[in-house]
Amino acid sequence: MKKSSxxxxxxxxxxxxxSTISVTACTAPELSADYNEVEVKTAAENVVxxxxxxxxxxxRALFTEQMNVAIxxxxxxxxxxxxxxxxxxxxxxxxxxxxxxxxxxxEEFATTIVNAKYENKSFTYTITFNKxxxxxxxxxx
Numbered sequence: 001m002k003k004s005s006x007x008x009x010x011x012x013x014x015x016x017x018x019s020t021i022s023v024t025a026c027t028a029p030e031l032s033a034d035y036n037e038v039e040v041k042t043a044a045e046n047v048v049x050x051x052x053x054x055x056x057x058x059x060r061a062l063f064t065e066q067m068n069v070a071i072x073x074x075x076x077x078x079x080x081x082x083x084x085x086x087x088x089x090x091x092x093x094x095x096x097x098x099x100x101x102x103x104x105x106x107e108e109f110a111t112t113i114v115n116a117k118y119e120n121k122s123f124t125y126t127i128t129f130n131k132x133x134x135x136x137x138x139x140x141x
Contacts, residue, residue: 031099032108034131041095044112044127047135051125052089054080062135071138082140087119100128109136 031037043062050058056076060068093115100111107130114125128137 029099029101031097031110032131034108035097035099035110035129037097037110039133040097040110040112040129043129043133044095044097044114044125045092047127047138048092048114048116048125051079051083059135064130064134064136067135067138079140083118083123086121086123090117090119092116093122107131111137 031040047059047062050062054076056073059071059076063071094113095115096113098111098113100109101107102109109128109130111126111128114127116123116125123140126137126139127135130136
């Protein structure tokens, strides 16, 4: 083979591989039919409201058993301090919902990505619910 043919073939393969990766990476998993997307969005917005109000008991009422063990009062103090650093809550800018599955248990979840604007910065909350609409995951950045 000529050098130019090898280069052309290499470029073609790289473009094909990168295209495949970008298409599969951009595809969000579908939400299970067991969930109502509007209900999930409303529940996620409620979690943000409870966080802003520093309502630990309200959050604990939503938590799964595992979350109640994992999120101690000390963890709540750290979460609230970080959120306070953002200043006064302004608004929720967007709420996106996707499906997710625990690979080890095959349990399906509804995961929301909530972008919230505060006076000094924005936070992105990742809030996950199980099929009983219990809060199964809570992350922020």
